Amino acid sequence: MSALYLVPVGSVPENTWAWIENAVSEWFPLPIRRLAPVAIPERAYDARRGQYQSVEIMKTLAQDTPGDATRILGVTDVDLAIPMLSFLFGQAQLNGRIAVVSLCRLHQEFYGLPAEDDLLRERIVKEVLHEMGHTFGLVHCRDQKCVMSLATHIGLVDSKSQQYCSPCGLQLAEQVASLVGGV
Numbered sequence: 712m713s714a715l716y717l718v719p720v721g722s723v724p725e726n727t728w729a730w731i732e733n734a735v736s737e738w739f740p741l742p743i744r745r746l747a748p749v750a751i752p753e754r755a756y757d758a759r760r761g762q763y764q765s766v767e768i769m770k771t772l773a774q775d776t777p778g779d780a781t782r783i784l785g786v787t788d789v790d791l792a793i794p795m796l797s798f799l800f801g802q803a804q805l806n807g808r809i810a811v812v813s814l815c816r817l818h819q820e821f822y823g824l825p826a827e828d829d830l831l832r833e834r835i836v837k838e839v840l841h842e843m844g845h846t847f848g849l850v851h852c853r854d855q856k857c858v859m860s861l862a863t864h865i866g867l868v869d870s871k872s873q874q875y876c877s878p879c880g881l882q883l884a885e886q887v888a889s890l891v892g893g894v
């Protein structure tokens with residue numbers, strides 16, 4: 712059966728993997744495997760902005776993927792951006808295989824506040840489910856509680872739930888079932 716691969720891009724805190732694995736295993740009944748970390752590609756670094764180009768990281772994730780990889784989720788601690796946006800919490804190919812989530816702006820410390828593990832876990836779960844949803848064809852949802860709603864700042868991440876709304880959840884379940892069923 713095809714598998715979902717988790718890939719550290721650069722150094723990622725070890726305690727985050729259990730949160731990520733729990734979240735994806737709840738929604739995606741696929742074998743979940745973690746690959747060895749890949750280095751952050753040098754060409755991704757934008758010295759002018761002090762950020763990393765998300766598209767370059769996604770290209771790196773797409774290289775040398777295991778043959779049975781149906782989805783590749785990269786996780787990184789560096790700050791991601793694309794030319795059009797000042798930052799990204801994550802990015803994914805719509806109906807594709809590759810997604811990446813940045814933990815950088817999910818840490819309270821980024822905002823000059825003390826670390827909060829429970830809050831960090833919730834934010835990571837939301838971002839992981841959001842980007843994985845895109846890879847299964849889900850688009851941004853107008854239900855602000857839905858994990859597929861668009862979050863342009865951390866307040867909007869915090870105000871949404873860790874769940875897909877009913878229509879999104881149904882669509883996701885159909886997509887996942889057709890994958891798992893091999894159709």
Ligand SMILES: [Zn+2]
Pocket residue numbers: 841845851861
């Ligand atoms: Zn999105």
Ligand SMILES: [Zn+2]
Pocket residue numbers: 852853854857858859860875876877878879880
């Ligand atoms: Zn929704």
